[in-house]
Amino acid sequence: MKRFVVTSKGDDKSNAIKTILDQYLSDFDLIMDEETPDLVITVGGDGTFLHAVHQYFHRLEDTAFIGVHTGHLGFYADWLPDEIEKLVIEISKEKFELVEYPLLEVKVFKKHAKEYKRYLALNEATVRKIEGSVVMDININGELFERFRGDGLCMSTPSGSTAYNKALGGAIIHPSLSTMQLTEMSSINNRVYRTIGSPLIFPSHHVVQFKPVNEAQSFLMTIDHLTKSVDHVNLLECTVAKEKIKFARFRTFPFWKRVHDSFISDER
Known part of the structure; x- marks a missing residue:
């Protein structure tokens, strides 16, 4: 049984998505646990992600991180708000890929x-x-x-x-x-x-x-x-x-594509 916690940037949009994630994940019988989570899901941007990582540095061996971005595309927060249902379904599965940095x-x-x-x-x-x-x-x-x-x-x-x-x-x-x-x-x-x-x-x-x-x-x-x-x-x-940080990966998102989309692509 997976234990999770969702952290938010604190703005209205991020808080609303956090509420949805809390409800959906609980509906899939995942357990909300702020003390010993298996998954930390951040909603906001890279700053929100960094804050959460420091909060759970003491659990690097047992915790993986996922980021949902509500602003510009981030290097750590790469899921979009309109992908929440897909993300919840992926999280509810028994296994997922762990990438260590x-x-x-x-x-x-x-x-x-x-x-x-x-x-x-x-x-x-x-x-x-x-x-x-x-x-x-x-x-x-x-x-x-x-x-x-x-x-x-x-x-x-x-x-x-x-x-x-x-x-x-x-x-x-x-x-x-x-x-x-x-x-x-x-x-x-x-x-x-x-x-x-x-x-x-x-x-x-x-x-x-x-x-x-x-x-x-x-x-x-x-x-x-x-x-x-x-x-x-x-x-x-x-x-x-x-120590290394663990990222929960549910799909391929190559690092160099992330670099291209952040610094070279003119799409908005």
Whole structure:
């Protein structure tokens, strides 16, 4: 017996669809369960999807995600409101395909703290300053690669490569690849500071560290849609997480078609 929960963006249209989904799925003898769902169905857009994923990060082993979009076509929310009945019928079947995408792990080590804080991101993690430039040493597998100075740094997942990473000039990576990508935000290059200036793509066994030159500085760190202010950071460590996110797939929707429809197609 499948357990499900439906989350909504909160607007009238999304709330109405959530109500319909709750009723239809219950009519098919599925159990509504906010605590331990097998399926999390989001109604809204990619932002709604990200919020739900973070809410259920602790259940990645047991929970799959589905997105219904009520705005523009999303990379995570790909079912249309007029397809609700079809989606409910597919969900009610005993089996469905699970597709797994990699996540980003970020560890924050603070000076004098006994333990580090660990975060997971579906799209990306960024670091920037409230005022002035970010100055950090970038270490790859324990070796100094460069000293970065600029507006900030972005480390993205393959599925997040179409989000902020793309706006920064990063590459679009197929989400079946277990990688992470580092892109710069307006780096400063002169006789003192030199950076590679190009996006860097790392395999899953690599560890990338950001070490602030001045540990007393305060930074703004984002983890997907969440923004945190951090200070006295000794080290930020990025790796491809051991955990993966599961998507429930009931039909073929190729990633490159999704990219085409989002960025190239002029259909509205």
